Amino acid sequence: MKVMVIKMFDLNEIKGAAQEAALELILKAKLKFEHIVIVGCSSSEIVGQRVGTHSSPEIGVAVFETLNEVFSKEGIYLAAQCCEHLNRAVIIERVASTNFNIVNAVPVPNAGGAFAAAAYSGFSQPVALESVEADAGLDIGGTLIGMHLKRVAIPLRLETASIGKALLMAARTRPPLVGGKRAHYDEGLF
Numbered sequence: 001m002k003v004m005v006i007k008m009f010d011l012n013e014i015k016g017a018a019q020e021a022a023l024e025l026i027l028k029a030k031l032k033f034e035h036i037v038i039v040g041c042s043s044s045e046i047v048g049q050r051v052g053t054h055s056s057p058e059i060g061v062a063v064f065e066t067l068n069e070v071f072s073k074e075g076i077y078l079a080a081q082c083c084e085h086l087n088r089a090v091i092i093e094r095v096a097s098t099n100f101n102i103v104n105a106v107p108v109p110n111a112g113g114a115f116a117a118a119a120y121s122g123f124s125q126p127v128a129l130e131s132v133e134a135d136a137g138l139d140i141g142g143t144l145i146g147m148h149l150k151r152v153a154i155p156l157r158l159e160t161a162s163i164g165k166a167l168l169m170a171a172r173t174r175p176p177l178v179g180g181k182r183a184h185y186d187e188g189l190f
Contacts, residue, residue, distance in 0.1 A: 009047060009164050014059060015066045021138060021160040021168055022070035028156050029136040029172035033075035036096060038134035038148040039067060040081040040088075041115035045141025046164035052083060060114025063140070063163065064122055079132050080119035081145055082112040090132045090148060091116050094125040103130045115140075135173055141166035152176050 022037075031037065042051040043059040064080065071078045077096035082089045086105045089112075105128040107116035120126045136156075137145045140163050146153060149171055156170040175189050 009059075011058070011062045014046060014164050015062050017160050017163040017168075018063050018066040018140075019070055021158055021163065021170070022067050024158045024160060025136055025138060025156070025170050025172075026070070026074060026076070028158070028170075031074065031076050031136055034077065034096075035135040036077045036079050036092070036132060037067075037071055038079045038081055038090065038132060038137040038145050039115070040137070040139050040141075040143025040145040041113070041163075042083075042141030042143055042166060043109075043114040045166035048165035051141055051143070055109040055114045057109050057114045057117065059164075060109065060116075060118040061122070064115055064118035067138075068119075068122060078119070079129075079134055079148065080107075080116045081143060081148060082107045082116040082128075083143070085111040086116070086128075087130075088144075088147060089116075090129045091119040091123070091126050092129060092132065093123050094127045097127050097129055100129045100132055102127050104128065137171050139169040139171075142169075145171075149173055 043056040044054040068078050080091040089105050132148050133150045134148050139145045150173040153171045158170050
């Protein structure tokens with residue numbers, strides 16, 4: 001019988017990497033008050049295991065609390081993407097849900113994911129949405145957040161390339177460019 005050994009990670013290191021990533025995303029994506037950031041987070045990947053195999057509520061809470069603190073200080077809404085067991089539904093504060101359809105789902109670590117479960121417990125008035133159109137996003141561990149980003153998504157390279165063992169990808173969005181050679185664009189929207 002093969003026994004898996006999972007290296008324990010320092011939660012302070014995980015929180016530090018999450019904080020650095022969030023602060024860098026705010027700057028590089030030029031996020032403003034009431035923008036929405038979608039975050040997909042695999043706690044399994046953070047500990048070096050395949051997504052969905054070693055869900056860790058402790059890591060989910062640590063990452064959620066860190067990101068929520070950073071984003072809420074700037075008036076930015078955090079949206080937590082659930083795993084495929086809840087069809088990648090999104091957990092968000094009710095106040096940010098007015099333009100989206102609410103669905104009935106309560107994430108738990110093994111059906112929704114530890115990060116989404118932490119968001120549902122940590123938000124003051126959480127709701128689940130079928131989808132959202134976020135202004136930027138963080139994908140921690142290959143959770144595929146693209147379906148919840150506005151058109152047009154632009155990849156961002158952050159200095160923080162991982163959280164624990166999980167690869168970190170980031171994106172911002174911009175309005176689609178329309179027109180041709182004669183078109184002029186508002187540089188402030190890039």
